[in-house]
Amino acid sequence: MMPEKQSKEENEVEALKEVGDIENHPSYRFIPKGYHEWRQEGGYIICRSCELEHAVWIGMDKILVGLNKDGKPILKNRDDYFKKQL
Numbered sequence: 001m002m003p004e005k006q007s008k009e010e011n012e013v014e015a016l017k018e019v020g021d022i023e024n025h026p027s028y029r030f031i032p033k034g035y036h037e038w039r040q041e042g043g044y045i046i047c048r049s050c051e052l053e054h055a056v057w058i059g060m061d062k063i064l065v066g067l068n069k070d071g072k073p074i075l076k077n078r079d080d081y082f083k084k085q086l
């Protein structure tokens, strides 16, 4: 599956897409407010700090590098991120 190409810089929560197949993953719910301890697992970032675990699909070309002061996930393009490491 190819991720959608999006040219604009995406390092804020606006870049996140709500998980589409809620019916297949009833425990996944996008909760935009409050503080979440996001952990990346594959193409998802998953929060287990909330009472109800929830996850957001970010795509395989994104990497979670941390949280900003508002507790929102900071996402980088995986390619850009690893280029800077070299």
Ligand SMILES: [Zn+2]
Pocket (backbone or CB within 6 Å): 031, 035, 036, 037, 047, 048, 049, 050, 054
């Ligand atoms: Zn949460």
